[in-house]
Amino acid sequence: MSTVATYPKDSFLSGGWDLKSWLLTKDHKRIGILYLLSISAMFVLGGLYAGLIRWNLLVPDGSHMSADTYNKAFTAHGVIMVFFFLIPSIPAVLGNFLIPLMIGAKDLAFPKLNLLSWYLYVLGAAITLYALLAGGLDTGWTFYTPYSTVFAQSNVEIAAIGIFVAGFSSILTGLNFIVTIHKMRAPGMTWFRMPLFVWAHYATAIIQVLGTPVIAITILLVALERIFHFGFFDPNRGGDPILFQHLFWFYSHPAVYIMILPSMGVISELITCFSRKRIFGYSFIAMSSLAIAAIGFLVWAHHMFVSGMAVYSAMVFSALTYLVAIPSAIKTFNWAATLYKGSISWATPMIYVFCFLGLFLIGGLTGLFLGNLGTDVHLTDTYFVVAHFHYIMVGGAIMGYLGGIHFWWPKITGRRYSEAWSRLSAVLIFVGFNLTFFPQFMLGYLGMPRRYHVYPEEFQVLNVLSTAGATVLGFGYLFPSFYLVYSLFKGEPAGDNPWGAKGLEWTTTSPPPTENFHQIPVVTEEPYDYAKAPKEKDAV
Amino acid sequence: MSEHFTPESQPTHPRGLAPESQPTHPRGHVVSWKVYLGIFLALCALTVVTVVVTGYDFGPFNLVVALGVAITKATLVVLYFMHARYSPKLTGVVIASSLAFFVILVFLTLTDYVSRPWPLS
Amino acid sequence: MTAHAPGGPAHPAPAGGHPGSARASEALQHQFTDLQQQKEATTLGMWVFIAQEVLFFGGLFAAYAVYRNMYPAAFSAGSHHLSWKIGFANTLVLIGSSFTMAMAVHSAAIGKKKRIVAFLLATVLLGSVFLGVKYFEYGEKIRPCSGDGPYAGCLVPGERFDASAVHLEGDEGRHAQIYFSLYFGMTGLHALHMIIGMPIILGIAFMAWRGRYSPEYHSPVELVGLYWHFVDIIWIFLFPLLYLIGAH
Numbered sequence: 001m002s003t004v005a006t007y008p009k010d011s012f013l014s015g016g017w018d019l020k021s022w023l024l025t026k027d028h029k030r031i032g033i034l035y036l037l038s039i040s041a042m043f044v045l046g047g048l049y050a051g052l053i054r055w056n057l058l059v060p061d062g063s064h065m066s067a068d069t070y071n072k073a074f075t076a077h078g079v080i081m082v083f084f085f086l087i088p089s090i091p092a093v094l095g096n097f098l099i100p101l102m103i104g105a106k107d108l109a110f111p112k113l114n115l116l117s118w119y120l121y122v123l124g125a126a127i128t129l130y131a132l133l134a135g136g137l138d139t140g141w142t143f144y145t146p147y148s149t150v151f152a153q154s155n156v157e158i159a160a161i162g163i164f165v166a167g168f169s170s171i172l173t174g175l176n177f178i179v180t181i182h183k184m185r186a187p188g189m190t191w192f193r194m195p196l197f198v199w200a201h202y203a204t205a206i207i208q209v210l211g212t213p214v215i216a217i218t219i220l221l222v223a224l225e226r227i228f229h230f231g232f233f234d235p236n237r238g239g240d241p242i243l244f245q246h247l248f249w250f251y252s253h254p255a256v257y258i259m260i261l262p263s264m265g266v267i268s269e270l271i272t273c274f275s276r277k278r279i280f281g282y283s284f285i286a287m288s289s290l291a292i293a294a295i296g297f298l299v300w301a302h303h304m305f306v307s308g309m310a311v312y313s314a315m316v317f318s319a320l321t322y323l324v325a326i327p328s329a330i331k332t333f334n335w336a337a338t339l340y341k342g343s344i345s346w347a348t349p350m351i352y353v354f355c356f357l358g359l360f361l362i363g364g365l366t367g368l369f370l371g372n373l374g375t376d377v378h379l380t381d382t383y384f385v386v387a388h389f390h391y392i393m394v395g396g397a398i399m400g401y402l403g404g405i406h407f408w409w410p411k412i413t414g415r416r417y418s419e420a421w422s423r424l425s426a427v428l429i430f431v432g433f434n435l436t437f438f439p440q441f442m443l444g445y446l447g448m449p450r451r452y453h454v455y456p457e458e459f460q461v462l463n464v465l466s467t468a469g470a471t472v473l474g475f476g477y478l479f480p481s482f483y484l485v486y487s488l489f490k491g492e493p494a495g496d497n498p499w500g501a502k503g504l505e506w507t508t509t510s511p512p513p514t515e516n517f518h519q520i521p522v523v524t525e526e527p528y529d530y531a532k533a534p535k536e537k538d539a540v
Numbered sequence: 541m542s543e544h545f546t547p548e549s550q551p552t553h554p555r556g557l558a559p560e561s562q563p564t565h566p567r568g569h570v571v572s573w574k575v576y577l578g579i580f581l582a583l584c585a586l587t588v589v590t591v592v593v594t595g596y597d598f599g600p601f602n603l604v605v606a607l608g609v610a611i612t613k614a615t616l617v618v619l620y621f622m623h624a625r626y627s628p629k630l631t632g633v634v635i636a637s638s639l640a641f642f643v644i645l646v647f648l649t650l651t652d653y654v655s656r657p658w659p660l661s
Numbered sequence: 662m663t664a665h666a667p668g669g670p671a672h673p674a675p676a677g678g679h680p681g682s683a684r685a686s687e688a689l690q691h692q693f694t695d696l697q698q699q700k701e702a703t704t705l706g707m708w709v710f711i712a713q714e715v716l717f718f719g720g721l722f723a724a725y726a727v728y729r730n731m732y733p734a735a736f737s738a739g740s741h742h743l744s745w746k747i748g749f750a751n752t753l754v755l756i757g758s759s760f761t762m763a764m765a766v767h768s769a770a771i772g773k774k775k776r777i778v779a780f781l782l783a784t785v786l787l788g789s790v791f792l793g794v795k796y797f798e799y800g801e802k803i804r805p806c807s808g809d810g811p812y813a814g815c816l817v818p819g820e821r822f823d824a825s826a827v828h829l830e831g832d833e834g835r836h837a838q839i840y841f842s843l844y845f846g847m848t849g850l851h852a853l854h855m856i857i858g859m860p861i862i863l864g865i866a867f868m869a870w871r872g873r874y875s876p877e878y879h880s881p882v883e884l885v886g887l888y889w890h891f892v893d894i895i896w897i898f899l900f901p902l903l904y905l906i907g908a909h
Contacts, residue, residue, distance in 0.1 A: 176706075178709050312651075576764055587753060606901035642722070654730070
């Protein structure tokens, strides 16, 4: 007897499990789950490549694999994790599922376009995976010219086309979110009654729509240059390889905010719920999301300080880089103020919130070292950079993603997972993550360059620590796939609102009906009004 | 021409409390075909202008003049052919933000190229 | 926190009383409350898509800005090789197609079915003329690369590029390749947008012929119009930037 039958009759999950009802669905909730499955597969694959990298770096002489294999492994890790996991992660899974629910709409504005986005993602992933698996790609995920255009013998063109296609998946998702948030809000859902998760996704969508096309055309130019010898980035024809870096980072720096902004949106939802307190500085958090989206476009050349760009221009970009720290700090202070005198409970999602706060703080502050023109010259292309962006992307984005998955899992599936196992997993991930990447800050500061498959013997102790941490981290990531799947079959029914949370998504059934709400809700209050909430038994 | 029609369903549907969904101009505003013809003729005239001005050398301002004419033409197309003049404010915001980000892309990239102390090749 | 809309009809009747409203209500998709909301959403969606297109072309325009600033002489020589007369005529053709497109949308708004079809077909016809001329222009530069035709030297960037065709030599001759890369890249991407747009216009003309559009509901005509006008705007910039560099 399948437990599926116990779902409410009109839930989006009770429409049957035949493949066609999923592959042709226009329901944003089902599409969110399609994304969840596909990005999880990519995450596993990207994680395996990370394992290869760490395995090679156990020994200083690189005897575990050839330099060529190592280059292909770190390129595959970067391409898969950046383009096919981190960028779609929270927007395409949680954003897709939750935005219509949170604003009281029946679906996104363009359901067919939403399904098309998923198919573009799958097509892009398939093309790129073909490039990575059949021969490989050795340019690094950054595709720097002239190596990628003139010298690389690997599958640059195919991978470029795959990323081009996946880029349009991201653009169309952003377009859908912008229109949905503008035009599909329920009566009474004014802009300043929207959950901060929605604000964060609005800011993210702006970056997706205005940034992604630039990398699409850039990566296309790289492919055209290899096929037709266009010469845009070829010094022999008067092209400038550094122009590629400008165009690439115009998107790829804001892309970091595509990863972190939705995560910040998740954190804002979770921290207020588990502090049983109205969020502190709602409008500041909302506006700082937009500020990050805008200022994020003004700082890209801090990735290029030693590339040969003009030093005067570099000084301008360095100064602008500090600006982006301001809205990030505004968010962090407001979260801290929300915790103050709150009735904090230690549910699993809240553990991820604390992981996020600590790790994002470290990641953000080390970013200032790299934005500073002087210190960056010393730290460029060392493991310091690697550690920094993993603190942001894993410590920030993935912690938010996992926190969000654990928070909304009961809503998505109607089931509760094991609290004990999920807490253990969260702690393992936190410990494993720090053990992996904190030694890399030290390695980088001591001068170990990134992307080399051999290193001096004195760096071995720290590298072994890092590999040990990666092993713990890997096990930490494995746990959820067991207890979450287990919960689908044996988990207790969650009820409509297991956390006592605020927000329209908690007023409908779990899992929600296909049309989301039995009646179109009318919003009459501000969000996060936890003061009026019935006190939980653990509340002060 | 009396071809205005304001949708009558406006007050009955249970939405529309958000500010930008109440456009300042009546929706379905129909412009006379004579306006389109006028814009078409203006665009043709400006195309002639853009060719004629290349007969004169304005030195460093050649590009400014050429772009000035092109921007004027593009503005006419956006305002009248694309109805931006009769559209909600939000349309203007979308246009403005795409242009702003394009300007950021070009301007900040050029800060590098105009301040390089060495020639490229 | 929330109340519920009394009754909360899922599909309130669209603008009642207008002729064709029965057809219009068939066009209402389930996620929208009414046609007005649907129209606003789809129009905004097209504008956001155009914003995306601005940045998509923007990467090429940025490259153009950088290289024109870097190699003014090579750009001027390359530009003088193009025939401004052909470019001028083609500009008028494309502006004409924008005019017929605007008239098609106008005809839809006042419910003249036959005129929608006629103006849409005229738009496609003018677009085809533009592309035909473009084909001729491309051939003039590409065919000499395989020793074909009566034209001057090969102007496709690469090993066979012949800088003498634009009266340049040495470094400036090499740099002229960048100009022609941008020429092919920008006009090619522009032409690709037209090639994508024309079948869509034909499809919408077919739907118009079937009588699917009314003054209440003709969003597809409006949206494809927005797209076509945007493609026209790109050419409005490409013409002076590629054909008219320096004094003629």
